[in-house]
Amino acid sequence: xxxxxxxxxxxxxxxxxxxxxxxxxxxxxxxxxxxxxxxxxxxxxxxxxxxxxxxxxxxxxxxxxxxxxxxxxxxxxxxxxxxxxxxxxxxxxxxxxxxxxxxxxxxxxxxxxxxxxxxxxxxxxxxxxxxxxxxxxxxxxxxxxxxxxxxxxxxxxxxxxxxxxxxxxxxxxxxxxxxxxxxxxxxxxxxxxxxxxxxxxxxxxxxxxxxxxxxxxxxxxxxxxxxxxxxxxxxxxxxxxxxxxxxxxxxxxxxxxxxxxxxxxxxxxxxxxxxxxxxxxxxxxxxxxxxxxxxxxxxxxxxxxxxxxxxxxxxxxxxxxxxxxxxxxxxxxxxxxxx
Amino acid sequence: xxxxxxxxxxxxxxxxxxxxxxxxxxxxxxxxxxxxxxxxxxxxxxxxxxxxxxxxxxxxxxxxxxxxxxxxxxxxxxxxxxxxxxxxxxxxxxxxxxxxxxxxxxxxxxxxxxxxxxxxxxxxxxxxxxxxxxxxxxxxxxxxxxxxxxxxxxxxxxxxxxxxxxxxxxxxxxxxxxxxxxxxxxxxxxxxxxxxxxxxxxxxxxxxxxxxxxxxxxxxxxxxxxxxxxxxxxxxxxxxxxxxxxxxxxxxxxxxxxxxxxxxxxxxxxxxxxxxxxxxxxxxxxxxxxxx
Amino acid sequence: xxxxxxxxxxxxxxxxxxxxxxxxxxxxxxxxxxxxxxxxxxxxxxxxxxxxxxxxxxxxxxxxxxxxxxxxxxxxxxxxxxxxxxxxxxxxxxxxxxxxxxxxxxxxxxxxxxxxxxxxxxxxxxxxxxxxxxxxxxxxxxxxxxxxxxxxxxxxxxxxxxxxxxxxxxxxxxxxxxxxxxxxxxxxxxxxxxxxxxxxxxxxxxxxxxxxxxxxxxxxxxxxxxxxxxxxxxxxx
Numbered sequence: 001x002x003x004x005x006x007x008x009x010x011x012x013x014x015x016x017x018x019x020x021x022x023x024x025x026x027x028x029x030x031x032x033x034x035x036x037x038x039x040x041x042x043x044x045x046x047x048x049x050x051x052x053x054x055x056x057x058x059x060x061x062x063x064x065x066x067x068x069x070x071x072x073x074x075x076x077x078x079x080x081x082x083x084x085x086x087x088x089x090x091x092x093x094x095x096x097x098x099x100x101x102x103x104x105x106x107x108x109x110x111x112x113x114x115x116x117x118x119x120x121x122x123x124x125x126x127x128x129x130x131x132x133x134x135x136x137x138x139x140x141x142x143x144x145x146x147x148x149x150x151x152x153x154x155x156x157x158x159x160x161x162x163x164x165x166x167x168x169x170x171x172x173x174x175x176x177x178x179x180x181x182x183x184x185x186x187x188x189x190x191x192x193x194x195x196x197x198x199x200x201x202x203x204x205x206x207x208x209x210x211x212x213x214x215x216x217x218x219x220x221x222x223x224x225x226x227x228x229x230x231x232x233x234x235x236x237x238x239x240x241x242x243x244x245x246x247x248x249x250x251x252x253x254x255x256x257x258x259x260x261x262x263x264x265x266x267x268x269x270x271x272x273x274x275x276x277x278x279x280x281x282x283x284x285x286x287x288x289x290x291x292x293x294x295x296x297x298x299x300x301x302x303x304x305x306x307x308x309x310x311x312x313x314x315x316x317x318x319x320x321x322x323x324x325x326x327x328x329x330x331x332x333x334x335x336x337x338x339x
Numbered sequence: 340x341x342x343x344x345x346x347x348x349x350x351x352x353x354x355x356x357x358x359x360x361x362x363x364x365x366x367x368x369x370x371x372x373x374x375x376x377x378x379x380x381x382x383x384x385x386x387x388x389x390x391x392x393x394x395x396x397x398x399x400x401x402x403x404x405x406x407x408x409x410x411x412x413x414x415x416x417x418x419x420x421x422x423x424x425x426x427x428x429x430x431x432x433x434x435x436x437x438x439x440x441x442x443x444x445x446x447x448x449x450x451x452x453x454x455x456x457x458x459x460x461x462x463x464x465x466x467x468x469x470x471x472x473x474x475x476x477x478x479x480x481x482x483x484x485x486x487x488x489x490x491x492x493x494x495x496x497x498x499x500x501x502x503x504x505x506x507x508x509x510x511x512x513x514x515x516x517x518x519x520x521x522x523x524x525x526x527x528x529x530x531x532x533x534x535x536x537x538x539x540x541x542x543x544x545x546x547x548x549x550x551x552x553x554x555x556x557x558x559x560x561x562x563x564x565x566x567x568x569x570x571x572x573x574x575x576x577x578x579x580x581x582x583x584x585x586x587x588x589x590x591x592x593x594x595x596x597x598x599x600x601x602x603x604x605x606x607x608x609x610x611x612x613x614x615x616x617x618x619x620x621x622x623x624x625x626x627x628x629x630x631x
Numbered sequence: 632x633x634x635x636x637x638x639x640x641x642x643x644x645x646x647x648x649x650x651x652x653x654x655x656x657x658x659x660x661x662x663x664x665x666x667x668x669x670x671x672x673x674x675x676x677x678x679x680x681x682x683x684x685x686x687x688x689x690x691x692x693x694x695x696x697x698x699x700x701x702x703x704x705x706x707x708x709x710x711x712x713x714x715x716x717x718x719x720x721x722x723x724x725x726x727x728x729x730x731x732x733x734x735x736x737x738x739x740x741x742x743x744x745x746x747x748x749x750x751x752x753x754x755x756x757x758x759x760x761x762x763x764x765x766x767x768x769x770x771x772x773x774x775x776x777x778x779x780x781x782x783x784x785x786x787x788x789x790x791x792x793x794x795x796x797x798x799x800x801x802x803x804x805x806x807x808x809x810x811x812x813x814x815x816x817x818x819x820x821x822x823x824x825x826x827x828x829x830x831x832x833x834x835x836x837x838x839x840x841x842x843x844x845x846x847x848x849x850x851x852x853x854x855x856x857x858x859x860x861x862x863x864x865x866x867x868x
């Protein structure tokens with residue numbers, strides 16, 4: 001029994017408050033899940049496509065929560081992993097003729113290895129220097145993808161067109177709707193796996209590393225293994241997200257995976273509340289919906305309004321969506337419980 | 340042989356620009372211990388301002404000076420309004436601030452001037468310098484302008500009271516306060532100077548890379564490489580690093596067959612990581628102590 | 632008789648931790664006052680509080696003017712020169728730049744120039760090393776530089792935090808001789824924090840003993856120096 005176990009047990013609230021808090025969280029989760037499940041039936045197909053993209057970005061942002069929020073390593077380079085996942089999937093499907101259920105996990109594995117390897121030099125960097133290294137990775141990736149040597153596979157500057165898969169078993173289901181459910185399923189699976197990971201020894205090791213690397217190492221936590229593992233898992237997850245994006249959009253091109261994407265994912269993480277997995281959805285929704293909203297306010301001003309929103313969040317709501325959720329939960333509790 | 344000298348000189352010319360970016364980055368890094376990821380975007384926006392002034396009829400050098408002055412003020416404003424409140428928060432929040440700034444500037448530029456590529460005039464022209472094949476007029480101009488800027492900055496920091504106070508505030512803020520220096524305003528001034536330097540860099544390189552909102556991405560990256568090579572702690576190192584990067588970039592692009600030109604950015608990335616991991620003090624050896 | 636520096640009921644906090652618990656003492660103009668006590672007693676915190684570097688409540692009056700709430704640089708500009716623990720030398724700048732920095736808040740360029748020459752006359756070793764990087768100077772030389780830098784402010788009050796720290800005994804004697812001269816000739820008021828109580832008591836006219844954030848003993852320096860009990864209990868000799 002570790003110190004952590006004892007500590008969390010000791011911080012147990014009186015039963016009634018726990019009961020109420022769990023209920024609020026549970027109800028919220030069930031609500032969100034139900035909404036996610038029935039959404040496609042309620043809205044136009046194009047909106048379904050947008051929801052799919054939200055979930056995909058949610059996956060990538062979730063992986064950032066694991067890497068930054070839990071193991072304490074910064075990354076402004078996740079657009080690179082997203083790109084590798086997208087391209088790997090595309091290449092496996094178009095050149096390797098693999099069906100997408102095989103291509104996706106393979107792409108994820110490729111990204112895992114890529115991220116894991118990147119984790120090694122990252123071991124020696126921290127804070128702003130790690131941010132710099134990953135920033136450079138993001139900037140360098142599009143050029144890498146345009147390289148003439150690989151053009152046969154990557155399609156060079158033009159990119160690759162990917163055949164969007166149909167629903168299986170001849171189901172008369174719209175492609176976009178089918179892909180929405182595929183994405184949702186993958187996302188839920190990854191979410192479940194992440195939660196498991198976080199509550200396991202790995203998660204605790206990551207927390208220890210994040211809070212005090214030296215102390216963690218002194219207590220016997222294998223820094224190398226856990227830190228590179230964090231990069232690998234995060235990259236792999238983002239890669240799967242990238243692969244899904246490739247399938248859903250039907251197209252990959254180098255300039256789609258620029259530093260802007262990385263910046264956006266990072267911001268999505270901050271908006272959701274760093275380290276809070278459910279916040280991934282909030283962050284992703286922000287990324288997809290706010291630019292649309294801004295464009296309606298003023299075409300082309302999207303990015304500027306977006307940036308202003310970010311500033312508002314970090315100044316007013318530094319805890320992000322998690323802070324908002326906590327406030328809402330306590331407000332509900334006050335309304336329903338005590339008078 | 341002539342090609343070799345030509346490439347070295349061209350490398351020094353672009354290196355001058357990287358030196359400016361690196362200098363701006365290191366100046367801000369010294370004051371606030373963090374990297375301004377939006378430095379390139381700020382320079383880009385300044386360049387657009389210069390372009391706009393010229394569209395409105397201002398002569399080149401008038402627009403140049405005006406844009407630099409506006410950037411100076413802009414840099415001070417950004418520091419006071421956005422980053423002063425973020426002082427003392429976690430690295431994460433500060434990075435988020437820089438990213439927000441990056442987005443706002445990039446998108447605003449795209450909104451105001453759209454994303455199409457525009458040519459940018461050079462006051463020197465692209466004719467061969469003094470008729471020789473070694474270097475173009477504009478490249479010579481880049482070197483001269485940068486040299487003037489560096490000379491000005493050197494004199495400013497070395498010989499003026501304000502420059503001395505700025506150096507003190509950047510390196511030892513607490514001691515600086517004890518002698519009566521308002522460190523907060525010194526930091527703002529540092530930002531203003533960095534923004535002005537960035538503006539000059541942007542205006543100088545725009546004729547070469549053409550004007551568009553995403554023009555400074557790779558220039559910024561090279562600026563980071565140069566700063567890292569120079570060791571982050573030393574403005575002189577950053578400048579030296581800039582010239583080294585410029586020359587290496589040109590030589591590699593010319594002499595390493597096939598992929599030399601196309602792999603510039605990934606190589607820059609590899610350089611950054613290699614130096615940071617194996618020689619964090621930069622090429623010139625001084626190890627930067629972590630401020631606890 | 633209102634004191635030149637009057638500290639009353641000073642409470643200072645590092646975050647949530649309270650370091651000073653209602654400290655009260657005063658410094659008379661033109662005098663040398665010693666603040667003594669063991670490590671961690673709160674001596675450094677007191678000096679930092681006077682200079683606005685620590686969150687504090689209570690009263691700090693300098694020549695009738697309240698210092699509480701003022702920024703460190705404003706307090707410096709009022710004529711309070713603080714030589715912190717470790718000297719606070721601008722290590723990467725040369726000796727002359729350090730001196731120029733001492734006077735950075737002054738406008739009278741001519742007088743600054745002549746002051747620098749006076750420092751060189753008083754501390755010849757600084758003149759020898761004027762273009763050398765200050766961080767490369769020896770401990771004693773850095774201490775001289777720190778004192779000279781403080782004097783460049785033309786301060787009315789000088790706060791010194793453990794000036795003897797890390798110095799060889801002979802250097803310490805030199806230093807304290809210099810401090811006595813400064814006090815005598817320029818009539819600069821000195822508040823000296825020291826662990827080396829014996830020397831400090833020779834220099835000072837009044838002394839206060841701090842223990843865990845409070846004043847426990849006070850009086851004329853000579854009396855405290857002659858009081859064996861106090862010396863044994865609080866000052867370690």
